[in-house]
Amino acid sequence: MSGMRYWDLLNLSWRQLKERRLRSILTVLAVAVGVTTIISASAQVEGARVSILENLGKLGPDSIIVTVRGRVPFTDVDVARISSLNGVLKATPVLRMNVRIQGIDNPITLVGISSRDLPDFLGELRLHEGGPYPDLPTPQALIGNKIAIDETGQTRYREGQPILVQLGQRQLVFTVTGVLDTYGAAGIFPPDTSIFIPREYYNHLVRGSGYSVILVKAENMEIVDQVSETIGDVFGGRATITTIKHIAEMVTRITDQINLLLTAIASTSFIAAGLGTLNIMMISVLERVREIGILKALGMRDRGVLLIYVVQGLLIGIFGSLVGFAVGSLVAHLIPSLISGMSQRAGVAGEFPRLAYSPIISPAYLGMASLISILVTLLASAYPAWRASKLKPVEALRYG
Structure with a gap:
C-alpha cells in the first residue's frame, strides 16, 4: 500500500x-x-x-536527629558523650514544649536553642524582620511567621514588641527580637508556629528538665550510617536515631x-x-x-x-x-x-x-x-x- x-x-x-x-x-x-x-x-x-x-537537604545529608524515647530526657552528660564519639562534628541540644498564645487557638512550640545553632536547626536562617536573640538568660524571642502574621496578612507582633505566652498556669512575657520568614513544613519542628528562645533562659524556666532532641552533625555524609549506629549502641532503647538520608528515602x-x-x-x-x-x-x-x-x-x-x-x-x-x-x-x-x-x-x-x-x-x-x-x-x-x-x-x- x-x-x-x-x-x-x-x-x-x-x-x-x-x-x-x-x-x-x-x-x-x-x-x-x-x-x-x-x-x-x-x-x-x-x-x-x-x-x-x-x-x-537544607538540614544537610550529614545530619542525624536523636530524639528521646520515653520520659527520661537527655542531659548535658548525654550531649557530651555524643560529642566525644568518633565521626561526630557537632551535637546541638534542643529543648521544646507546647505553650499557648492569646488569639491563637492551636498550640505553639516553645524551643530553647542557642542562636548560633539556629542555622543548623532550621537548615538556613531566613528573617522577615529583626534578628536572632543574644545567648543570654533573658526573656527574648525569635518568633515564627504564622505567629507574627495572621491568615489575613494582619501583623500581630513586630520586632521590639512584647509577646505573652501561657505556660501551664504561668504567664511569661518575651520581647520579640525578630520574625522568621515563612518556612512551611521545614525543620525538626515547624518554624512558622514556633517561638525560639535562648537555651539558658529555657533552662531557667523549667529548672534544667533536660533535652528532648539532639541534632548531630557527622564529619561527612559517608560515615552518617556508621555514626548513627554508634549512637544507637550508646543509648540503646533510650533514643530513636533518624538520619536525614533515611527520611529522604522514606x-x-x-x-x-x-x-x-x-x-x-x-x-x-x-x-x-x-x-x-x-x-x-x-x-x-x-x-x-x-x-x-x-x-x-x-x-x-x-x-x-x-x-x-x-x-x-x-x-x-x-x-x-x-x-x-x-x-x-x-x-x-x-x-x-x-x-x-x-x-x-x-x-x-x-x-x-x-x-x-x-x-x-x-x-x-x-x-x-x-x-x-x-x-x-x-x-x-x-x-x-x-x-x-x-x-x-x-x-x-x-x-x-
Whole structure:
C-alpha cells in the first residue's frame, strides 16, 4: 500500500470522526478525564516530594536527629558523650514544649536553642524582620511567621514588641527580637508556629528538665550510617536515631506508592473512555455498512477497512492525550490555591504547618498517561475494526 493510500486512509478516518462531531468530542473528553486526573494528581505528589526533599537537604545529608524515647530526657552528660564519639562534628541540644498564645487557638512550640545553632536547626536562617536573640538568660524571642502574621496578612507582633505566652498556669512575657520568614513544613519542628528562645533562659524556666532532641552533625555524609549506629549502641532503647538520608528515602518510597495508587484510581476512568470508544466505533460501522461495501467493491482490502477504524481509535487517543495534558496542567496549578482557600474557609489553615510547593508535571507520568489513553482507544477500536473488515461487499450493499 503506497504512502498516498495511507494518507487517504487518514483523511477518511478524520472525515468520519468529523461527521459525528459531538459524539467524537464526548469520547475525546472521556479519554481526557483520565489523562487530566493522572497529570494533576501526580504533579501535586511530585511537587510535594521535591519540596520536602529540598527542606531536608537544607538540614544537610550529614545530619542525624536523636530524639528521646520515653520520659527520661537527655542531659548535658548525654550531649557530651555524643560529642566525644568518633565521626561526630557537632551535637546541638534542643529543648521544646507546647505553650499557648492569646488569639491563637492551636498550640505553639516553645524551643530553647542557642542562636548560633539556629542555622543548623532550621537548615538556613531566613528573617522577615529583626534578628536572632543574644545567648543570654533573658526573656527574648525569635518568633515564627504564622505567629507574627495572621491568615489575613494582619501583623500581630513586630520586632521590639512584647509577646505573652501561657505556660501551664504561668504567664511569661518575651520581647520579640525578630520574625522568621515563612518556612512551611521545614525543620525538626515547624518554624512558622514556633517561638525560639535562648537555651539558658529555657533552662531557667523549667529548672534544667533536660533535652528532648539532639541534632548531630557527622564529619561527612559517608560515615552518617556508621555514626548513627554508634549512637544507637550508646543509648540503646533510650533514643530513636533518624538520619536525614533515611527520611529522604522514606519520603521517596511513600510518594512513589501514593503516585501508583492515584494512577491506579485515575486509570479506572479509562474504562469509561474505552467503552465510549467501542460504542462510537460500533455505531460508526453500523451506520456505514453501505459505504464499507462500496469501498470494498472498488477494491479496498480487508486490511484497509480495518485500518480506517484503528486510525480513528488512534486519533481519539492522541486528541484525548493532548486535551488531557492541557487541562491537567491548568488544574495541577490551580489545586494548591484551591486547597489553601478551602483550608482558610474551614478554619484549619493554621492547624498544621503548610507545605509550600509548586506542582511538577513529571514527563514519566505524562508519557504513561498518554500511552494508556492511546492503548485503551486502540484496544477499544480493535473489535469494531475487525467487524468492519469482515463485511461482505454484496451483503453490505444489499442491507446497508
